[in-house]
Amino acid sequence: MKIKLKVNGENKVFDVKADEYLLDTLRKNNYVSVRRGCDNTSCGVCTVLINGNPAASCSYLSCKADGKEITTVEGIPEEAAKIAGFFGREGADQCGFCNPSMALTVYAMKKELVNPTDDDIRSYLVGNLCRCSGYQGQHRAIKAYLEVE
Ligand code: FES
Ligand code: FES
Numbered sequence: 001m002k003i004k005l006k007v008n009g010e011n012k013v014f015d016v017k018a019d020e021y022l023l024d025t026l027r028k029n030n031y032v033s034v035r036r037g038c039d040n041t042s043c044g045v046c047t048v049l050i051n052g053n054p055a056a057s058c059s060y061l062s063c064k065a066d067g068k069e070i071t072t073v074e075g076i077p078e079e080a081a082k083i084a085g086f087f088g089r090e091g092a093d094q095c096g097f098c099n100p101s102m103a104l105t106v107y108a109m110k111k112e113l114v115n116p117t118d119d120d121i122r123s124y125l126v127g128n129l130c131r132c133s134g135y136q137g138q139h140r141a142i143k144a145y146l147e148v149e
Helices: 022-028 077-089 099-112 118-124 136-147
Strands: 002-007 010-015 047-050 053-056 069-071
Touching (some): 022 047, 077 099, 077 136, 099 118, 118 136
Parallel strands (some): 002 069
Antiparallel strands (some): 047 053, 047 069
């Protein structure tokens, strides 16, 4: 079946199977910043924004995304670079596998949360695992990024 998506601002038509997940549709169409980890909604590395909200693309049927706006990290180059700068300064940038999904989640967090507490930040990140860090550097980086106008 054909579905229409707006990916990073571009209108696209993809031919998908009825049981195909968005992660597979995106990766086979070269959006390879969207990563595969657990494949069962536990790790968050497949996160994309669907109509601006973070979602695990490994468990989101492509046909359900028909007509929606999808954002991968390539769609937010300036903010992603800014977020990467904060992560680097706080020593939170290690293997980088979680970076695209983390950047999208933090970007969405900044749009959604007003003056978040530390607990609000932690709650928003639930489901975004990082196998390298102890999360403290990331937390400092996110707080610094959220304070920038
Ligand atoms: S690959 Fe989707 S949550 Fe882990
Ligand atoms: S930096 Fe390696 S998984 Fe997060």
